Amino acid sequence: MLFTSYEFIAFLILLFVLYYTIPARHQWKLLLAASYLFYFVSGWKNCLFILLTTISTYFLAGKIDKLHKEQAVYLKEHKKELSKEERKSYKATIKSRQWVLLLTGLFLNFGILAVLKYTNFAIANVNALLSFFGSQSQIGFLKMILPLGISFYTFITMGYLIDVYRGKYPAEPCIGKLALFVSFFPQLIQGPINRFDEMKETLFSEHPVDVKEIGFGMERILWGFFKKLVIADRILTGVTTIIGDPETYNGIYVFVGMMFYALQLYADFTGGIDITIGIAQVLGIRVRENFIRPYFSKNIAEYWRRWHISLGAWFTEYIFYPVSVCQPMLNFSRFCRKHFGDYVGKRMPVYIASLAVWFTTGIWHGASWNFIVWGLLNGIIIILSQECEPLYAKFHARFQVAGKSWYRLFQVVRTVLLMSSLRMLDCYRDVPLTFRMFGDMLIHSRLSQLFDGRMMTLGLTVSDYGVLLVGTVILIGVSLAGRSGSIREKLAEKPAAVRYAVLYGLFLCTLIIGAYGVGYDSSQFIYNQF
Amino acid sequence: MRRKKMMCALLAAAVVGSLWFLTCLLKPKYMGDIIEGALIAEYYEETTDHDVVFIGDCEVYENFSPITLWEEYGITSYIRGSAQQLIWQSYYLLEETLKYEKPDVVVFNVLAMKYNEPQKEAYNRMTLDGMKWSMSKVKDIKASMMEDENFIEYVIPLLRYHSRWSELTADDWKYLFHKDKVSHNGYYMRVDVKPAGTFPKDKKLGNYQFGDTAYEYLDKITKLCKDNDIELILIKAPSIYPSWYDQWDQQMAEYAEKNQIRYINFLDIQEEVGLDFQTDTYDGGLHLNLAGAEKLSKYFGNVLKEEYGLSDHRNDPELAEIWEEKTKFYDQMKAEQEQDLEQYGYIRKFHEE
Numbered sequence: 001m002l003f004t005s006y007e008f009i010a011f012l013i014l015l016f017v018l019y020y021t022i023p024a025r026h027q028w029k030l031l032l033a034a035s036y037l038f039y040f041v042s043g044w045k046n047c048l049f050i051l052l053t054t055i056s057t058y059f060l061a062g063k064i065d066k067l068h069k070e071q072a073v074y075l076k077e078h079k080k081e082l083s084k085e086e087r088k089s090y091k092a093t094i095k096s097r098q099w100v101l102l103l104t105g106l107f108l109n110f111g112i113l114a115v116l117k118y119t120n121f122a123i124a125n126v127n128a129l130l131s132f133f134g135s136q137s138q139i140g141f142l143k144m145i146l147p148l149g150i151s152f153y154t155f156i157t158m159g160y161l162i163d164v165y166r167g168k169y170p171a172e173p174c175i176g177k178l179a180l181f182v183s184f185f186p187q188l189i190q191g192p193i194n195r196f197d198e199m200k201e202t203l204f205s206e207h208p209v210d211v212k213e214i215g216f217g218m219e220r221i222l223w224g225f226f227k228k229l230v231i232a233d234r235i236l237t238g239v240t241t242i243i244g245d246p247e248t249y250n251g252i253y254v255f256v257g258m259m260f261y262a263l264q265l266y267a268d269f270t271g272g273i274d275i276t277i278g279i280a281q282v283l284g285i286r287v288r289e290n291f292i293r294p295y296f297s298k299n300i301a302e303y304w305r306r307w308h309i310s311l312g313a314w315f316t317e318y319i320f321y322p323v324s325v326c327q328p329m330l331n332f333s334r335f336c337r338k339h340f341g342d343y344v345g346k347r348m349p350v351y352i353a354s355l356a357v358w359f360t361t362g363i364w365h366g367a368s369w370n371f372i373v374w375g376l377l378n379g380i381i382i383i384l385s386q387e388c389e390p391l392y393a394k395f396h397a398r399f400q401v402a403g404k405s406w407y408r409l410f411q412v413v414r415t416v417l418l419m420s421s422l423r424m425l426d427c428y429r430d431v432p433l434t435f436r437m438f439g440d441m442l443i444h445s446r447l448s449q450l451f452d453g454r455m456m457t458l459g460l461t462v463s464d465y466g467v468l469l470v471g472t473v474i475l476i477g478v479s480l481a482g483r484s485g486s487i488r489e490k491l492a493e494k495p496a497a498v499r500y501a502v503l504y505g506l507f508l509c510t511l512i513i514g515a516y517g518v519g520y521d522s523s524q525f526i527y528n529q530f
Numbered sequence: 531m532r533r534k535k536m537m538c539a540l541l542a543a544a545v546v547g548s549l550w551f552l553t554c555l556l557k558p559k560y561m562g563d564i565i566e567g568a569l570i571a572e573y574y575e576e577t578t579d580h581d582v583v584f585i586g587d588c589e590v591y592e593n594f595s596p597i598t599l600w601e602e603y604g605i606t607s608y609i610r611g612s613a614q615q616l617i618w619q620s621y622y623l624l625e626e627t628l629k630y631e632k633p634d635v636v637v638f639n640v641l642a643m644k645y646n647e648p649q650k651e652a653y654n655r656m657t658l659d660g661m662k663w664s665m666s667k668v669k670d671i672k673a674s675m676m677e678d679e680n681f682i683e684y685v686i687p688l689l690r691y692h693s694r695w696s697e698l699t700a701d702d703w704k705y706l707f708h709k710d711k712v713s714h715n716g717y718y719m720r721v722d723v724k725p726a727g728t729f730p731k732d733k734k735l736g737n738y739q740f741g742d743t744a745y746e747y748l749d750k751i752t753k754l755c756k757d758n759d760i761e762l763i764l765i766k767a768p769s770i771y772p773s774w775y776d777q778w779d780q781q782m783a784e785y786a787e788k789n790q791i792r793y794i795n796f797l798d799i800q801e802e803v804g805l806d807f808q809t810d811t812y813d814g815g816l817h818l819n820l821a822g823a824e825k826l827s828k829y830f831g832n833v834l835k836e837e838y839g840l841s842d843h844r845n846d847p848e849l850a851e852i853w854e855e856k857t858k859f860y861d862q863m864k865a866e867q868e869q870d871l872e873q874y875g876y877i878r879k880f881h882e883e
Contacts, residue, residue, distance in 0.1 A: 513695065
C-alpha cells in the first residue's frame with residue numbers, strides 16, 4: 001500500500017476514527033492489528049518473515065534478560081560467600097551464555113536479510129569472477145522475495161536485542177507490544193529506525209484526544225504529501241529521462257540530472273518521513289526526527305548528522321563504537337602507536353571503524369557496487385576532511401572568513417554539490433558509467449545545450465518547470481524559517497483565518513498540482529527499496 | 531459558541547464551494563472539436579419517451595439520424611452511444627434507460643463484440659462521466675475500469691482531472707456552469723464529405739471467436755429486452771472500416787438465430803440502402819455523414835414501421851411541438867456547417883488549428 005494511495009488514505013482515516021473511539025487501553029492493540037493488516041496487504045508471505053524476526057527476538061531477548069536478572073539475584077544472595085575471582089568468573093559465564101544468545105539472534109536475523117537481499121548480488125559477483133577467469137559456467141539467479149521494510153525492521157529489532165544484551169533496559173515481557181514496536185506501520189516504509197527505550201512509553205501508553213497534536217500531525221502529513229506529490233513525483237520524469245539515456249543526456253545534462261535527483265531524493269525521503277511522523281503524531285505517538293535541514297550543512301560530516309539521523313545513530317551505536325573499541329582493534333592501535341607514533345595509533349581505529357560503518361551504510365542501501373562505492377567514498381571524504389581540519393583552521397584564521405554569510409553560503413553550496421555528485425552513484429546503472437558521466441559533466445559541459453530546446457525533451461512542460469521552481473523556493477523558505485523554531489508553532493500563533501488559509505492553500509496545491517492519478521506513474525518512495 | 535459554530539459552517543461551505551468550483555472548472559467540457567464526451571449526459575434532458583433506443587458506439591451515433599426517423603415516419607428515437615462504447619457500457623446504459631422509459635425496440639450495434647476487456651480510460655470517461663449516479667453507473671464503472679484507474683476518481687472527479695490545471699482553455703471558463711447542446715437525440719452531425727479511400731488489408735486474427743465477457747453481456751442485453759418485452763435488433767452498421775470479419779458475422783448470425791433476434795448487417799445491403807461511400811462519409815468510410823445517415827435512417831425507419839409496426843406520432847400535438855424544436859435545431863446546425871464548408875472549406879468546430 002503506497003503512502004500516497006487512496007487505499008492508504010482511507011485506511012488512515014478509518015484507523016484514526018477507531019483509535020479515538022475505542023477504550024484507550026486497547027489503542028496499542030488496534031495499532032498492532034492495523035500494522036499487520038498493512039503488512040499483510042503488501043504480501044502475506046512478508047508476514048512470515050517479520051513474525052519470525054519478532055518471535056526469535058522476543059525469546060532471545062527474554063532469555064538474555066532472564067540471565068541478567070539471575071545474575072543480579074545470585075550475586076546479591078552470595079555477596080558474602082563469593083571471592084572477587086569467583087564473582088568475575090560467574091559474570092563471565094553468564095556473559096558468554098548471553099553472547100551466544102545474542103549471536104544466535106544476530107546471525108538469524110541478519111542472515112535472513114543477507115540471504116534475501118544479497119544472495120543474487122553475491123551470485124552476480126561470482127559469475128563475473130568466473131567469466132574473468134575464462135570459465136563458461138554461470139550460477140543461476142534465485143527468485144527471492146524481499147519483504148517490505150526488512151532492512152528497517154531488522155535494524156530496529158537487532159538494536160533492541162543488543163540493548164537488552166548490554167543491559168540498557170529490560171526485555172519487553174509482552175510479545176504483542178514487542179510485535180507492535182517492530183511492525184509499527186508508519187516506520188516500516190522508510191524508517192526512522194526507532195529505539196525501544198524511546199518508543200516504549202509513547203507507543204504503548206493511552207492517548208486521549210489532543211486536538212493540538214492531531215492538528216499538528218495533520219499539518220505534517222499534508223506537508224509530506226506536498227513534498228512527495230508536487231515536487232518529488234513531478235521531477236521524477238526528468239530524472240528517469242536523463243539517467244535512462246546517458247548517450248543523449250551527457251555534458252551539462254548530467255549536472256541537471258544530478259541536481260534534479262538531489263531535489264527528488266530530498267523531497268521524496270523527507271516527505272515520506274514527514275508523513276510517518278505526522279501519522280504517529282495524530283496517534284499521539286512521538287517518533288524521532290530523521291532530518292534537520294541537511295542541505296544547509298557546511299560539510300559532509302555535518303550533513304550526515306542531519307540526514308537520515310536514525311540510521312547514522314544506529315551505525316555509530318552498534319558498529320562504530322563496538323568496532324573501534326574491540327580487543328583486536330585495541331591491539332592494532334597499540335601496534336600502530338609503537339611503529340607509527342601516537343597520532344596514527346589514535347586515528348587508525350577511528351578510520352577503520354568509519355570505513356566499516358560506511359561500507360555497511362552503502363550495502364544497506366542496496367545490493368550493488370554502486371552503493372558500496374558510494375558509501376566508501378562518503379567515508380573517505382569525511383576522513384580526508386577531518387584530516388584537513390588543521391588546514392581549514394589556518395585558512396579561516398588567515399582570511400577571517402569563518403562566520404561570514406557568503407562563506408557559509410559557499411560551504412552549503414559546496415556540500416550540496418559534493419553530496420549530489422556522490423548520489424550520482426544511485427542513478428546510473430554501474431560504477432564505471434557513473435564515473436564516465438561524471439567526467440563528461442566536468443570535461444564536456446557544453447552549456448549551450450541548456451538552451452537548444454533539449455530541456456523540453458525531458459518529459460517536463462513549462463508548467464512543470466514553473467511548479468518545480470516555486471516548489472523549491474517554498475522548500476527553501478520553509479527550511480530557512482524552520483531554523484528559528486517550529487513552523488507549525490509559529491503558524492498556530494497566527495490568527496485562525498491566516499492559519500487555515502495557509503493550510504487550505506497547501507492542501508489545494510497538493511490536490512491540484514500534485515503528480516498523481518491517471519497519467520502519472522505514481523512512484524514508490526525511493527527509500528522503500530532500501 | 532454560536533459564533534464559533536457559524537464560523538465552522540462558513541469554513542465548511544467555503545471548502546466545499548471551492549472544491550465544487552474547481553471540479554466544474556477542471557472537468558473536460560467536450561464542447562470543442564471533441565464532443566463525444568457530452569453525448570451521454572444529454573439524454574437526461576429528454577422530456578418524452580422514445581419508440582426506439584439505439585445503443586452502441588460511433589457506428590450508431592454517427593450513422594443514424596433520429597430527426598430523419600421522425601420526419602419520415604413519425605418514430606421517436608434516441609441514441610445512447612459514445613466513443614468506443616464497450617458492450618457492458620451499452621448494457622448498463624440500457625439498464626439505466628429502462629428506469630426512465632420502456633421503448634418498443636432496442637437497436638444494438640455489434641461491433642463492440644470485438645472487445646472483451648476495457649480498452650482506454652479516455653473513452654471510458656466519455657461514457658461514464660455523463661451518466662447520472664445509479665447502481666447501473668457503479669456497476670458500469672467497475673466493469674470498465676482499467677488497471678491504473680480508481681473508483682474514487684469517478685466519485686470525486688477532481689482527483690482525476692486535477693492535472694488539467696495547466697491546459698485550461700477559454701472553453702473551460704465559458705462552459706463552467708452550462709453546456710451547449712451538441713447532439714440531435716444522440717446523433718453527431720457532420721455534413722462534410724471525405725470519400726472512402728483505401729484501407730489497410732484486413733489483419734488475420736489468431737482467434738475470431740468473440741470473448742466470453744462480450745457474450746455474457748450480449749446475453750444480458752437479450753434477456754433484459756425479453757424480460758421487458760422489448761424487440762431487440764442487432765445491427766452491424768455499414769461503416770467499411772474497422773474490419774468486420776466474415777467469421778464475426780457468422781457468429782452474430784448464429785447468435786441471432788439461436789435467440790430469435792433480428793440481425794441486420796448493413797454492410798451487405800449498402801446498395802439497397804442507397805449508400806455511396808464517395809459522397810456519404812465524412813472521414814473516408816469510417817462513419818457516415820449527414821447525407822449517409824439520412825439515407826440509412828430512411829431505410830431503417832421503413833423496416834421499423836413495416837416489420838415492427840411502430841406508430842406514426844406526427845399527429846400527436848405535444849410530441850410534434852417537441853420534435854419541431856429538435857428539427858429546428860437540427861436544420862440550424864446543418865445550415866451552419868454547410869455555411870462553414872462553403873466559406874472555409876471545412877467545419878470550424880472540428881477543424882484543429
